[in-house]
Structures are given as structure tokens and as C-alpha cells.
Amino acid sequence: xxxxxxxxxxxxxxxxxxxxxxxxxxxxxxxxxxxALVCAxxxxxxxxxxxxxxxxxxxxxxxxxxxxxxxxxxxxxxxxLDVPALVAAIGGLGLSSGAYQAEILRGALNAVPAGQSEAAxxxxxxxxxxxxxxxxxxxxxxxxxxxxxxxxLLLKASSLVSVVGIAELTRVSMNIAxxxxxxxxxxxxxGLIYLLINLCLAAFGLFAERRLATGRAS
Amino acid sequence: xxxxxxxxxxPALVGGFGVTVLCWxxxxxxxxxxxxxxxxxxxxxxxxxxxLLRACVETIRGTPFLVQLFLLYxxxxxIGLKLSATAAGILGLGAYSSAYFSEIFRAGFASVPEGQSEAAxxxxxxxxxxxxxxxxxxxxxxxxPAIVNMLVILSKETVVLSIITVPxxxxxMQTMAAETFTAFDAIFAMAIFYWLLVEAVSRLGRRxxxxxxxxxxxxxxxx
Numbered sequence: 001x002x003x004x005x006x007x008x009x010x011x012x013x014x015x016x017x018x019x020x021x022x023x024x025x026x027x028x029x030x031x032x033x034x035x036a037l038v039c040a041x042x043x044x045x046x047x048x049x050x051x052x053x054x055x056x057x058x059x060x061x062x063x064x065x066x067x068x069x070x071x072x073x074x075x076x077x078x079x080x081l082d083v084p085a086l087v088a089a090i091g092g093l094g095l096s097s098g099a100y101q102a103e104i105l106r107g108a109l110n111a112v113p114a115g116q117s118e119a120a121x122x123x124x125x126x127x128x129x130x131x132x133x134x135x136x137x138x139x140x141x142x143x144x145x146x147x148x149x150x151x152x153l154l155l156k157a158s159s160l161v162s163v164v165g166i167a168e169l170t171r172v173s174m175n176i177a178x179x180x181x182x183x184x185x186x187x188x189x190x191g192l193i194y195l196l197i198n199l200c201l202a203a204f205g206l207f208a209e210r211r212l213a214t215g216r217a218s
Numbered sequence: 219x220x221x222x223x224x225x226x227x228x229p230a231l232v233g234g235f236g237v238t239v240l241c242w243x244x245x246x247x248x249x250x251x252x253x254x255x256x257x258x259x260x261x262x263x264x265x266x267x268x269x270l271l272r273a274c275v276e277t278i279r280g281t282p283f284l285v286q287l288f289l290l291y292x293x294x295x296x297i298g299l300k301l302s303a304t305a306a307g308i309l310g311l312g313a314y315s316s317a318y319f320s321e322i323f324r325a326g327f328a329s330v331p332e333g334q335s336e337a338a339x340x341x342x343x344x345x346x347x348x349x350x351x352x353x354x355x356x357x358x359x360x361x362x363p364a365i366v367n368m369l370v371i372l373s374k375e376t377v378v379l380s381i382i383t384v385p386x387x388x389x390x391m392q393t394m395a396a397e398t399f400t401a402f403d404a405i406f407a408m409a410i411f412y413w414l415l416v417e418a419v420s421r422l423g424r425r426x427x428x429x430x431x432x433x434x435x436x437x438x439x440x441x
Contacts, residue, residue: 061416074402195277
């Protein structure tokens with residue numbers, strides 16, 4: 001073990017960790033937008049739309065992320081679209097995460113008791129207001145813990161983006177490994193940084209869960 | 219992509235699929251075995267052991283599978299663990315899934331009602347029998363949906379093994395794509411293939427669940 005190798009390139013690693021976090025945040029945000037749309041499609045009374053939503057979820061959850069990423073990469077290349085690798089990577093993470101987030105949101109909406117919207121109808125709320133003021137706030141509260149969990153999963157999945165050549169944490173660990181011929185230390189350091197980020201996220205998730213639970217009890 | 223190309227590479231692709239299935243099944247067997255062992259050891263009243271297991275499980279669950287594979291395959295030789303790519307892949311899949319399986323089993327054992335073991339004690343069963351004939355079967359049935367789900371996730375993770383040059387399906391397909399300049403078609407075919415595979419495996423899993431829980435009443439059956 002030669003830990004000084006890692007200390008030498010610590011700045012490089014931390015910068016890469018920043019890229020990983022930024023990628024994941026962009027991916028989860030895009031995924032949330034896609035997830036909300038897909039969830040709305042799945043819950044739509046129109047059969048065709050609901051089926052499209054179900055197909056989206058089935059496809060993007062069924063195809064391995066690595067295949068999806070390479071698909072997007074080659075798809076763009078085939079049609080001559082000169083998109084930076086970063087956009088392809090965020091797009092891939094977002095498309096994939098969107099399928100999972102659609103299911104999280106659907107589950108959360110289903111978990112809101114039917115009596116809530118019935119009561120809102122009885123009080124004369126309009127359709128949009130029921131969504132905006134009754135269903136959405138409750139569904140978001142229910143879906144916060146699983147969404148944080150999804151964020152952790154996405155952060156780990158973002159390591160696959162290294163394959164399309166973005167200098168995020170895994171790629172930089174690879175670079176350090178090949179520059180120093182000490183892969184063990186390099187990957188150990190990379191892994192520990194991932195672990196640290198995820199432990200923080202998990203702690204934040206617990207905190208959020210507790211906060212949301214107290215809000216409900218009152 | 220012409221069928222001629224596919225035909226020419228068919229042996230490699232079929233062989234690659236064989237390696238995929240091999241890695242998946244062996245990885246799952248290792249993962250299930252160690253997962254069960256970790257869950258059982260965690261039930262012992264030994265605080266240091268429990269903390270150690272907890273730390274291992276959280277470390278594996280908190281780091282990306284790809285980084286674990288690199289650490290095992292590229293870093294392994296530096297700590298005296300020299301493995302071939304396929305062996306590292308199988309071992310990696312096993313270690314990775316064992317953490318998730320152990321959590322599944324832990325929850326499964328926790329869900330067995332106390333009354334079941336109390337009833338077993340009162341009819342005079344030995345502790346060993348209570349474990350093998352009462353607690354374990356109930357826990358296994360309760361965890362079945364989660365296990366099937368994890369097996370499906372694991373089947374998708376096998377694709378990552380191509381990055382450390384395990385000659386599985388994805389790797390063979392990429393070799394073909396590089397040699398014949400058919401990258402887009404090859405990846406497209408892969409996406410469809412894995413989608414069908416995952417759909418088939420999860421359908422099969424649901425059928426298996428339905429059969430194994432057929433003796434239960436509708437309410438007790440795991441969703």
C-alpha cells in the first residue's frame with residue numbers, strides 16, 4: 001500500500017467527484033421531468049397514452065444502462081449530430097432514471113388516499129387545483145425517501161459514463177491507476193469517495209424522512 | 219446489419235451468451251450463499267461481528283459495481299489476488315450481490331412472526347429443527363419477490379463485465395461491431411435482446427412466485 005500516490009492526486013480526484021455529483025444532479029433533474037411526464041401518461045385515461053408510458057418504463061428498466069448509454073452515443077453519431085459526450089451522458093442517465101422515477105411517482109400518487117381527492121371535489125376544487133394543492137404535495141412527500149434512494153443509485157450508475165470518456169470519478173481513478181501503475185490504491189480511493197458521498201446522501205435521506213414524518217403527525 | 223454478418227459471428231455470440239449465463243448463475247449462487255451466511259451471522263449476539271458485517275455490506279452497497287470490479291481485477295494482483303477476467307467477474311458479481319441478498323434475507327427473517335417459533339418451541343421442536351423447518355422456509359417464501367427482483371438486476375449488471383474484458387455477450391457484440399463497422403445496429407440488437415431477456419426472466423420469476431405461494435391465502439401472499 002502506498003497511500004501517498006492518492007494524496008498526490010487528491011485534488012484531481014475531488015474535482016472528478018464534483019463532476020460525478022454534477023452529472024448525477026443533472027441526470028436526476030432530467031429524470032424527474034421525464035418521470036413526471038411518463039407517470040402522467042401512465043395514469044392517463046387514454047389507453048394509447050397509458051400503453052406508451054408502460055412501454056417506456058418497461059424498455060428503460062429492462063435494457064442495461066451501459067447498453068443505453070452506448071446506444072445514445074452511437075445513435076447520435078450515426079445521424080451526424082455533433083453533441084458533446086457530456087450531453088449524451090446526462091441524457092442517458094436522465095432517460096433511464098426517468099423510468100424509475102415514473103414508477104416512484106406513480107406509487108406515491110396511488111398511496112394518496114382516494115378520499116383526499118373526493119373531499120376536494122366535494123369542496124368544489126377545480127381539477128387543476130386538486131392536482132396542484134391536494135395530490136402533488138402529498139405525493140411529493142411520500143416519494144421523497146425513494147427519490148433520495150434513486151439519487152444514490154443514479155450516482156453509482158454514473159460510473160458507467162466513464163465508458164463514453166467523461167472525466168468523472170471512475171474515469172479519473174482509471175487515469176490515476178494507469179499513470180501510477182497502482183490500480184489498487186487508485187480504485188480504493190475512488191470507491192471511498194463514492195462511499196462518502198452516498199453515506200452523506202443516506203444520512204440526508206433519514207433526516208428528510210424524519211422531518212416529513214413529524215410534519216404528518218402534527 | 220446484414221444477417222450474413224450475424225451468421226458469421228453467431229458462434230462467438232452464442233458463446234458470449236453462454237458466458238453471460240455462466241457469470242450470472244455462478245454470481246447469483248455465490249451471492250445467495252454468502253448473503254444468507256451474512257444474514258445469519260448478523261443474527262448472532264456478537265456486536266463486533268455485527269458491526270464488521272454491517273460495514274462490509276454498506277461499503278459494497280455504497281460504491282459502484284464498476285469500481286468494485288476494477289478494484290478486484292486490476293487492484294487484486296497487488297494484494298496477491300490474481301484472477302482471470304471471467305473469474306474476477308464472477309467473484310465480483312457474487313460479492314456485489316451478496317450485500318443486497320443479505321439485506322433481503324435479514325428483512326425476511328425479521329418478518330417471520332415470533333408466534334411461529336414460540337409455537338414450535340411449545341410443541342417441543344429442537345432449535346435446529348425450528349430453524350430449518352419453520353423459520354427458514356417462511357423467510358425464504360417471504361423474500362421470494364425481492365430475490366427474483368435482485369436476480370433480474372444482476373442479469374443486467376453482467377453487461378458491465380464487458381468493461382473488464384470478460385468475453386460475455388456484450389463484449390462479443392462490441393468486438394463484432396468494431397470489426398464490421400456495425401456499431402449502431404449491434405447496440406440496437408443488444409438493447410432489444412436484453413429487454414426481451416429481462417422481460418422473460420421477470421415473467422418467469424412471477425410465475426415461480428405464484429406457484430410457490432399458491433398454498434397461501436390471498437392476503438398473506440407477497441405482492
